[in-house]
Amino acid sequence: MRDTVETTQPIGYFVHHQGRGHAERCAAIAHALPPSRPLTIFCAKPDIFPDLPRHAQIVQIPSLFEPVPGQGTLMDDLPTPRTLHCAPVGWPGIREATGRMASWFAEVNPALMICDVSAEIAQFSRICSVPHVKVLQHGDRRDEGHVAAYDGAAGLLAPFDRVLAQPDWPEAMVAKTCFAGGLGVDTGLPDKATARAMLGLDPERRIVLAMSGGGGSGLAQAPLGVGARTFPDAQWISIGPVQRDWHATEPGNLEHRGWVNTAAAHIAAADLVVAAPGNTACQMILAAGVPWIAVPEWRYFDEQVEKARALARAGVALHLPHPPSSAHAWREAVDLALASHDPARQRALVVPDAAARTADWLEGLIATLWHTPVLNHEVPA
Numbered sequence: 289m290r291d292t293v294e295t296t297q298p299i300g301y302f303v304h305h306q307g308r309g310h311a312e313r314c315a316a317i318a319h320a321l322p323p324s325r326p327l328t329i330f331c332a333k334p335d336i337f338p339d340l341p342r343h344a345q346i347v348q349i350p351s352l353f354e355p356v357p358g359q360g361t362l363m364d365d366l367p368t369p370r371t372l373h374c375a376p377v378g379w380p381g382i383r384e385a386t387g388r389m390a391s392w393f394a395e396v397n398p399a400l401m402i403c404d405v406s407a408e409i410a411q412f413s414r415i416c417s418v419p420h421v422k423v424l425q426h427g428d429r430r431d432e433g434h435v436a437a438y439d440g441a442a443g444l445l446a447p448f449d450r451v452l453a454q455p456d457w458p459e460a461m462v463a464k465t466c467f468a469g470g471l472g473v474d475t476g477l478p479d480k481a482t483a484r485a486m487l488g489l490d491p492e493r494r495i496v497l498a499m500s501g502g503g504g505s506g507l508a509q510a511p512l513g514v515g516a517r518t519f520p521d522a523q524w525i526s527i528g529p530v531q532r533d534w535h536a537t538e539p540g541n542l543e544h545r546g547w548v549n550t551a552a553a554h555i556a557a558a559d560l561v562v563a564a565p566g567n568t569a570c571q572m573i574l575a576a577g578v579p580w581i582a583v584p585e586w587r588y589f590d591e592q593v594e595k596a597r598a599l600a601r602a603g604v605a606l607h608l609p610h611p612p613s614s615a616h617a618w619r620e621a622v623d624l625a626l627a628s629h630d631p632a633r634q635r636a637l638v639v640p641d642a643a644a645r646t647a648d649w650l651e652g653l654i655a656t657l658w659h660t661p662v663l664n665h666e667v668p669a
Contacts (some may be wrong), residue, residue: 296324296325296326297326297396297397297398297399298325298326298327298328298396298398298399299321299325299326299327299328299398299399299400299401299402299650299654300327300328300329300330300389300392300393300398300400300401300402300413300418301314301317301318301327301328301329301330301401301402301404302329302330302331302389302401302402302403302404302406302409303329303330303331303337303404304331304404304405304406305331305332305333305336305351306503307501307502307503307566307567307568308336308501308502308503308568309447309472309501309503309566309567309568310404310405310423311331311336311337311338312338312472312473312567312568313404313423313447313471313472313567313643314329314337314402314404314472315337315338315339315340315472316471316472316473316642316643316646317402317471317643317646317647317650318340318341318343318344319340319341319643320643320644320646320647321343321647321650321651322647322651323341323342323343324343325343325399325651326343326344326345327343327344327345328344328345328347328392328396328398329344329345329346329347330346330347330349330385330388330389330392331346331347331348331349332348332349332350332351332352332354332385333348334346334348347388347392349384349385349388349389350380350381350382350384350385351381351385352374352381352382352385352406352408352409353374354381355376355379355381356379356380356381359379359380359381360378360379360380360381361378362376362377362378362379363376363377363378364376370431370432370433371411371432371433371436372407372408372433373407373408373431373433373588374406374408375408386412389409389412389416390412390416393413393416393417393418398418399419399654399657399658400418400419400420400421400442400650400653400654400657401413401418401419401420401421402420402421402423402445402650403420403421403422403423403437404423404445405422405423405425407422407433407434407436407437408433410422410437410440410441411433411436411437411440414440414441419442419657420440420441420442421441421442421443421444421445421650421653422437422438422441422444422445423444423445423446423447424438424444424445424446424465425591426452426454426591426592426594426595426598427587427588427589427590427591427593427594427595428589428590428594429589430456431589434589438461441464442464442653442657443464443465443466443649443653444461444464444465444466445465445466445468445646445649446465446466446467446468447468447469447471447472447567447571447642448467448468448469448567448570448571448637449467449469449636449637449638450467450469451602451637452469452595452598452599452602452637453465453467453598454594454598466645466646466649468639468642468643468645468646469571469574469637469638469639469642470571470574470575470637470638470639470640470642471571471642471643471646472567472568472571472642472643473568473571473572473575473638474552475571475572475575475638475639475640476640477552477553477555477556477572477575477576478552478553478556479556480556480557482556483553483554483556483557484557486550486553486557487550487553487554487557489523489557490523493521493522493523494519494521494522494523494559494560495522495523495524495525495557495558495559495560496515496516496519496522496523496524496525496558496559496560496561496562497525497526497527497554497555497557497558497560497561497562497563498512498515498524498525498526498527498530498561498562498563499526499527499528499551499554499555499561499562499563499564499569500526500527500528500529500530500563500564500585501528501563501564501566501568501569502528503566503585503587504529504564504566504585504586504587505529505531505585506528506529506530506531506585507526507530507531507562507564507583507611508530508531508533508536508611509530509531509532509533509536509538510533510535510536511611511612511613512524512526512530512536512538512542512562512611513536513537513538513539513542514612514613514614514615514618515562515611515612515618516538516539516541516542517539517615518615518618518619519541519618519622520539520541522541522559523541523543524541524542524543525542525543525544525545525554525558526542526543526544526545527545527546527547527548527551527554528546528547528551529546529547530544551568551569551572552572552576555572555573555576555578556576556578558576558578559578559579560578560579560580560581560622560625560626561573561578561579561580561581562580562581562583562611563580563581563582563583564582564583564584564585564592565582565584565592565595565596565599565605566585566592570595570599571638573605573634574604574634574635574637574638575634575635575638576634577631577632577634577635578631578634579606579625579626579629580599580604580605580606580625580634581605581606581608581621581622581625582595582596582599582600582605582606582607582608583596583608583609583610583611584596584607584609593609602633602637603628603630603633604630604633604634604637605625606621606624606625606628608621
């Protein structure tokens with residue numbers, strides 16, 4: 289006899305703690321889900337989340353990717369099978385984390401588990417007989433581990449527009465994917481004049497923004513200095529981390545502001561953005577409709593490389609494999625980015641109701657899986 293699930297049964301959600309994008313889209317979905325649908329979030333760093341609704345709770349688990357010094361025996365000589373990515377042996381923290389999730393599965397009979405992101409947790413959910421939704425990211429993910437996670441998923445969730453899908457993704461995989469461009473990002477950015485007034489910036493001067501997120505080490509200092517010297521009439525501003533170079537020489541029109549709480553306003557104020565295509569940065573830049581030079585940082589499976597290629601194919605960013613290394617290379621890159629700029633095409637790839645659409649899709653998927661009525665939901669104000 290087939291199991292049944294009540295419409296108040298919880299959804300589980302594993303959130304990777306690198307960067308902020310995973311937590312931001314989780315919070316957006318949490319606010320869009322019906323208040324009668326409990327949400328239990330498993331994450332190693334609860335402090336990365338914005339405010340959550342009352343029907344969502346966070347269960348802190350040990351990191352699956354960082355060993356606790358002095359705990360356990362690291363059996364690094366055991367090879368990793370091709371069906372797994374990060375599955376070290378001898379880590380008590382991994383046993384504790386998966387044990388908590390397995391106990392929760394047994395106790396509450398969840399309607400669904402969302403994995404953002406871990407191919408191992410996706411497969412673990414399937415092994416525990418829990419249907420899962422796997423968040424889909426760009427990259428060369430033809431390996432057995434990702435293929436198993438995707439094939440075993442009840443559905444896939446892509447936090448970007450369908451236009452940015454990779455051409456090598458199988459049609460069967462695309463068919464079960466919910467594309468949600470703008471998910472987790474406030475797309476209601478101010479206009480340029482308002483943003484500059486908010487930040488105290490010159491309303492007339494050309495502004496170039498170099499932006500780095502929390503998932504990596506940031507853009508290098510030296511090429512930013514070269515770019516700023518190449519365009520002395522422009523104000524260059526960096527936000528987020530910057531890799532310091534001992535040999536870098538910086539002109540007076542380059543200012544490093546570090547971490548700020550006004551990233552969206554900085555993007556809206558800019559005439560040109562130089563940034564890696566991380567999830568949050570990507571969505572905000574597209575929403576602002578600003579010319580963009582996308583310079584990918586290193587990520588597992590070439591995630592940002594493939595994301596930048598997708599953006600270039602869609603005509604919404606200029607993809608460079610690395611920052612320009614000379615004045616003439618900077619001039620050529622800026623000219624190309626400005627000449628190909630299409631703000632309407634950029635803004636079309638994000639929608640303000642992405643979270644509500646995602647919540648509707650999740651409820652419909654749950655209803656199909658468990659043969660229950662779709663739970664009517666109203667997005668909280």
